Amino acid sequence: xxxxxxxxxxxxxxxxxMVCAQASMPLDTPSCQPTGTxxxxxxxIQNERWEARGSLEALYSLAEAQRLPVAGTQLFYHTKGRPGxxxxxxxxxxxxxxxxxxxxxxxxxxxxxxxxxxxxxxHHAITAPSSGYSLANFGGWLLQAExxxxxxxxxxQTAANVQLETQxxxxxxxxxxxxxxxxxxxxxxxxxxxxxxxxxxxxxxYPRYAKQVHLVNAGMxxxxxxxxxxxxxxxxxxxNQQDHVINQLRNLAQLKGLPVPAPANSDAGxxxxxxxxxxxxxxYLKQDYEPGQLFAKTxxxxxxxxxxxxxxxxxxxxxDVDMNVGLAGQAALTSGAWVPDQTPDxxxxxxxxLMAWGQYLRTGPQTFRVSQNVYCxxxxxxxxxxAPVDIPLYVSMPNNLPRPTISGTLTFNGVTTPVAIANRVxxxxxxxxxxxxxxxxxxVNGVVQAKVASY
Amino acid sequence: MQKSRKTTVGRLLSLAxxxxxxxxxxxxxxxxxxxxxxxxxxxITATTMYGPLSPSEKALLGPDADGNGIRDEVDTWIAATFSxxxxxxxxxxxxxxxxxxxxxxxxGTPTTTDELNSWDAAMSxxxxxxxxxxxxxxxxxxxxxxxxxNTYARTKAYLTWDTSTDGMPSSVGPMPCNDIxxxxxx
Numbered sequence: 001x002x003x004x005x006x007x008x009x010x011x012x013x014x015x016x017x018m019v020c021a022q023a024s025m026p027l028d029t030p031s032c033q034p035t036g037t038x039x040x041x042x043x044x045i046q047n048e049r050w051e052a053r054g055s056l057e058a059l060y061s062l063a064e065a066q067r068l069p070v071a072g073t074q075l076f077y078h079t080k081g082r083p084g085x086x087x088x089x090x091x092x093x094x095x096x097x098x099x100x101x102x103x104x105x106x107x108x109x110x111x112x113x114x115x116x117x118x119x120x121x122x123h124h125a126i127t128a129p130s131s132g133y134s135l136a137n138f139g140g141w142l143l144q145a146e147x148x149x150x151x152x153x154x155x156x157q158t159a160a161n162v163q164l165e166t167q168x169x170x171x172x173x174x175x176x177x178x179x180x181x182x183x184x185x186x187x188x189x190x191x192x193x194x195x196x197x198x199x200x201x202x203x204x205x206y207p208r209y210a211k212q213v214h215l216v217n218a219g220m221x222x223x224x225x226x227x228x229x230x231x232x233x234x235x236x237x238x239x240n241q242q243d244h245v246i247n248q249l250r251n252l253a254q255l256k257g258l259p260v261p262a263p264a265n266s267d268a269g270x271x272x273x274x275x276x277x278x279x280x281x282x283x284y285l286k287q288d289y290e291p292g293q294l295f296a297k298t299x300x301x302x303x304x305x306x307x308x309x310x311x312x313x314x315x316x317x318x319x320d321v322d323m324n325v326g327l328a329g330q331a332a333l334t335s336g337a338w339v340p341d342q343t344p345d346x347x348x349x350x351x352x353x354l355m356a357w358g359q360y361l362r363t364g365p366q367t368f369r370v371s372q373n374v375y376c377x378x379x380x381x382x383x384x385x386x387a388p389v390d391i392p393l394y395v396s397m398p399n400n401l402p403r404p405t406i407s408g409t410l411t412f413n414g415v416t417t418p419v420a421i422a423n424r425v426x427x428x429x430x431x432x433x434x435x436x437x438x439x440x441x442x443x444v445n446g447v448v449q450a451k452v453a454s455y
Numbered sequence: 456m457q458k459s460r461k462t463t464v465g466r467l468l469s470l471a472x473x474x475x476x477x478x479x480x481x482x483x484x485x486x487x488x489x490x491x492x493x494x495x496x497x498x499i500t501a502t503t504m505y506g507p508l509s510p511s512e513k514a515l516l517g518p519d520a521d522g523n524g525i526r527d528e529v530d531t532w533i534a535a536t537f538s539x540x541x542x543x544x545x546x547x548x549x550x551x552x553x554x555x556x557x558x559x560x561x562x563g564t565p566t567t568t569d570e571l572n573s574w575d576a577a578m579s580x581x582x583x584x585x586x587x588x589x590x591x592x593x594x595x596x597x598x599x600x601x602x603x604x605n606t607y608a609r610t611k612a613y614l615t616w617d618t619s620t621d622g623m624p625s626s627v628g629p630m631p632c633n634d635i636x637x638x639x640x641x
Binding site: 035048049050051053054056057060061070071072073074075076077078079080081082083086087161164165168169171172175176 | 575578579582583586596599600611614615617618619620621622623624625626627628629631
């Protein structure tokens with residue numbers, strides 16, 4: 001291993017001058033310069049992207065009205081249904097399955113070591129009879145599998161998809177935060193479950209970046225709000241007493257043995273008929289209603305808090321990773337497109353993903369290039385020398401597949417290094433993350449160095 | 456068509472295409488690269504915007520006499536709805552990107568991050584310019600969808616594309632109208 005490590009060690013000297021560093025980057029490479037404080041939004045069920053973007057824009061308008069200096073907007077989008085099931089009952093069913101699974105995971109603190117408990121809870125939720133509760137009360141939320149096999153298929157498909165989307169959210173979070181930006185997040189409905197789990201995963205993998213995020217949940221389906229590590233400011237939530245969707249979910253979760261959404265803490269009072277009390281734009285942003293006023297106040301406070309808590313603008317170094325990975329003895333890694341309605345025996349979902357900094361690196365089977373992605377090394381403030389910051393590059397595979405044998409080359413700033421995957425598991429959350437290579441970035445005597453090595 | 460009329464029409468179409476591709480105006484107007492502008496005198500067709508289209512894709516696009524990549528009745532609606540020039544430009548860009556999305560939906564080609572960011576920037580640009588110019592009277596998303604996706608086939612194509620972007624986050628800068636990159640082939 002040591003000989004291999006030495007053989008593969010590459011030392012690259014990078015320019016400290018940002019212009020010099022940027023001049024060596026591909027033209028469409030995003031900048032590593034921090035821009036300020038971004039705002040982000042995670043949508044709930046049954047939203048198309050245009051509607052989710054509309055919610056984020058309404059949030060931006062609120063921020064603008066409060067004179068918050070917003071550096072940009074980030075949309076963490078999760079669609080309704082799946083390809084081939086974009087509308088109607090099937091679409092709703094798929095969304096509800098996601099919510100059930102996310103609640104089941106939340107019941108064990110999103111701990112991958114307790115996945116079996118979560119599976120058992122999910123299984124119970126969709127197989128136990130719902131006596132005493134009528135379709136008239138709960139409609140499509142009263143989801144039940146016809147038998148154990150169907151329940152298992154639901155769980156496998158849903159879990160894998162939730163896993164992939166959560167990891168993709170983490171990838172965007174890293175891109176924003178690694179360049180020194182702050183992020184004020186808002187999440188609505190099921191989005192509160194997405195946001196909680198993505199931020200929790202971010203905090204477990206990259207705790208220093210998690211400090212740069214604050215969150216406010218609205219119409220919260222979750223039982224709690226993710227808390228920013230190291231901050232005395234408690235991330236809040238706003239749930240309307242008249243939010244009939246969350247009220248319904250609360251009753252149903254109690255029936256199903258799932259974590260119950262947190263109690264309402266605000267009251268919109270009398271609203272126009274036809275409003276469910278749940279709409280993000282028409283209730284939780286509406287300044288005519290108490291929940292809207294509370295949301296506006298807490299969002300503004302959170303924005304100012306995350307900005308004041310993270311004042312430094314470090315000198316950042318950008319570097320690009322171009323990876324060409326061949327596969328040996330393993331099915332081709334797919335692009336991640338999910339095929340619905342597959343039984344566990346013929347699961348044709350993604351068999352694995354090559355990742356760096358939580359971002360998927362793939363354009364198709366067997367060969368992966370990430371030349372357009374730049375990941376900024378956070379090197380502290382004032383140009384001071386810092387010890388190596390280790391950034392792992394890894395392959396993420398479902399943990400029920402045989403261990404992979406993967407080798408390939410990694411091109412870093414024009415230098416190509418052969419690397420081989422090792423049997424080093426760096427995390428297990430239903431997917432096993434195998435360390436592939438790592439980049440250690442440091443600044444010594446004012447000179448930035450980046451070392452690329454295999455594990 | 457006479458050569459001189461063809462040239463004049465070509466010039467007019469070129470100008471229309473330049474105007475429609477210039478992106479958003481308004482408070483954050485700035486350089487907006489438009490590499491798909493044709494030289495004056497060049498005949499513009501939908502092919503210029505989206506590349507060659509199959510018969511079913513042409514049906515999705517619908518009648519497009521001026522070749523700006525937008526169905527004619529949508530053009531008429533935009534002209535009647537948006538009097539502010541910057542907002543009308545933003546609206547035209549949205550209509551083009553949504554038509555792109557429909558075609559991409561039926562083709563099934565995965566959407567890249569850059570394309571998604573541009574699509575999002577177009578929506579954001581429209582939102583900001585229209586709300587600035589029109590306030591609460593700006594058409595809602597549902598009103599827009601009723602105009603754009605007025606058949607089953609168009610709705611299906613659009614939703615297919617939308618669902619294909621499931622779990623794909625996107626980023627837009629502080630001046631979204633400047634973040635819209637040249638449209639790629641759908």
